Amino acid sequence: MKSLLITRPLPDAVLEKARGAFQTTVRLNNMPMQSDELRDALRNFDLVLPSLGDAFDAQVFADVSAPRCKLLANFGVGYNHINVEAAAKANVLVSNTPGAVTDATADVAMTLILMSARRAGEGERLVRAGQWKGWHPTQMLGMHVSGKTVGIAGMGRIGQAIAQRCHYGFGMAVKYWNRSEKDLPFAAERLESLSALAAQVDVLVAAVPGGAETQHLFDAEIFGVMQSHAHFINISRGEVVKESALVAALQNNEIGGAGLDVYEFEPRVPDALRKLDNVTLLPHLGTAALEIRTQMGLMAVGNLLAYEQGETPPNLV
Incomplete structure (x- = not known):
């Protein structure tokens, strides 16, 4: 069973789905991951479900030459906090959650x-x-x-x-x-x-x-x-x-x-x-409804499941 890091607490239905398929660790902190956390995530987990503000930039990938992580299944449609080009060079896929938002x-x-x-x-x-x-x-x-x-x-x-x-x-x-x-x-x-x-x-x-x-x-x-x-x-x-x-x-x-x-x-x-x-x-309320955040999370987990099953994640960026 592959290991998964979820970088923020998510709705219960999402966590239940993730835990049924992966060895899941949930980071119990609502603030964006900091420098060492970002690098440790790439080194220590097979898969990561990050969110807005988790800045996987070019320097992070440069510091982790051979990441264990193979997919960043972003929670959200926007992914400008992830350097997709640097991720690709490190053989890390990136997906997002369009439509749900x-x-x-x-x-x-x-x-x-x-x-x-x-x-x-x-x-x-x-x-x-x-x-x-x-x-x-x-x-x-x-x-x-x-x-x-x-x-x-x-x-x-x-x-x-x-x-x-x-x-x-x-x-x-x-x-x-x-x-x-x-x-x-x-x-x-x-x-x-x-x-x-x-x-x-x-x-x-x-x-x-x-x-x-x-x-x-x-x-x-x-x-x-x-x-x-x-x-x-x-x-x-x-x-x-x-x-x-x-x-x-x-x-x-x-x-x-x-x-x-x-x-x-x-x-x-x-x-x-x-x-x-x-x-x-407003305090960034764009998708702040339980059913929407649940849909987003389930879509992110769906991307992870597709990868786990050897398929192309449906929302690759």
């Missing part, structure tokens, strides 16, 4: 769109602080979302799910920026540049993958061309946003507001951002 992440995007546009976070803070003086006709006027235009940056599975919700649920016109044209079941206009998209929409949603190609994609230039009433939403990866530029845009009221589920230096959120009323801040 799509609807849950799209739902959180809609939560952020509505909370930001309708100033829901600000309103809740007002009530909790005991400062609400009662209803009046001009109280906390926000932006009506229905019938507006949404811009999706990155029209993959999650981007399409967000666009679908916006179009069918709120009658929003859809524009998007993507490397290729998408055949969609609803009207959508593809724009050639991100700046053109940012300039034309009422809500701009970041749904791009993480990685070197998208780091600081959303910077002062993008926030500078957005309309003054427009809202920026990020449910992708924190590093796709130059956080200091977003803070400046919000402080100077250059944009209408923002809704964030991820952060550039997560879990650190700068004081300047936390002090602003025109931003909604």
